[in-house]
Amino acid sequence: AQSVTQLGSHVSVSEGALVLLRCNYSSSVPPYLFWYVQYPNQGLQLLLKYTTGATLVKGINGFEAEFKKSETSFHLTKPSAHMSDAAEYFCAVRERSNDYKLSFGAGTTVTVRA
Amino acid sequence: KAGVTQTPRYLIKTRGQQVTLSCSPISGHRSVSWYQQTPGQGLQFLFEYFSETQRNKGNFPGRFSGRQFSNSRSEMNVSTLELGDSALYLCASSIPRDRGASGANVLTFGAGSRLTVL
Numbered sequence: 093a094q095s096v097t098q099l100g101s102h103v104s105v106s107e108g109a110l111v112l113l114r115c116n117y118s119s120s121v122p123p124y125l126f127w128y129v130q131y132p133n134q135g136l137q138l139l140l141k142y143t144t145g146a147t148l149v150k151g152i153n154g155f156e157a158e159f160k161k162s163e164t165s166f167h168l169t170k171p172s173a174h175m176s177d178a179a180e181y182f183c184a185v186r187e188r189s190n191d192y193k194l195s196f197g198a199g200t201t202v203t204v205r206a
Numbered sequence: 207k208a209g210v211t212q213t214p215r216y217l218i219k220t221r222g223q224q225v226t227l228s229c230s231p232i233s234g235h236r237s238v239s240w241y242q243q244t245p246g247q248g249l250q251f252l253f254e255y256f257s258e259t260q261r262n263k264g265n266f267p268g269r270f271s272g273r274q275f276s277n278s279r280s281e282m283n284v285s286t287l288e289l290g291d292s293a294l295y296l297c298a299s300s301i302p303r304d305r306g307a308s309g310a311n312v313l314t315f316g317a318g319s320r321l322t323v324l
Contacts (some may be wrong), residue, residue: 138314194241
């Protein structure tokens with residue numbers, strides 16, 4: 093079964109600083125990989141996804157993530173944090189052979205200091 | 207185009223009651239999945255429907271059930287509510303791909319129905 097580990101349940105950054113959220117998965121076959129964001133009292137919004145091809149994936153709101161097979165990682169970054177980036181972020185995986193279920197990490201809450 | 211619509215957004219029930227939550231998927235999306243989100247357990251898969259059939263089910267007791275209608279709208283029902291059922295219930299819709307086809311089946315989530323059980 094797939095598992096997803098997000099290192100750090102809370103991350104605090106200064107406005108304008110780098111945002112780095114870590115995600116590692118456990119699977120012998122690289123799955124599909126996703127990052128979702130959740131704002132208070134809202135559902136999940138897709139930031140970006142990796143399916144195949146280029147390992148550096150660009151998403152919405154200036155976020156990007158890099159798939160590293162050797163490290164089984166899919167870390168999310170944003171060069172310069174904005175106050176509006178304060179939210180909870182979830183890494184998720186989906187098996188390539190079982191295209192129905194997302195397995196989520198525990199989430200990382202990002203706070204942005206002025 | 208309209209997103210995934212979930213109703214009601216908020217509701218309060220007491221233990222032992224039952225609840226029905228509704229989900230209208232994006233037009234053209236035929237697969238609907240449900241997830242439960244709690245502070246303790248995080249996001250957990252409940253079930254997935256396609257063409258009015260439950261294709262997959264997560265590890266939840268039989269008190270949790272669902273169905274899908276011919277227009278792809280879906281409902282989920284929780285009977286004999288327990289305090290631990292308090293959660294945000296999220297619905298997601300997608301255009302399912304044939305199994306084995308390349309590319310990921312991307313889920314679009316609704317805003318959720320927040321259930322409080324007293």
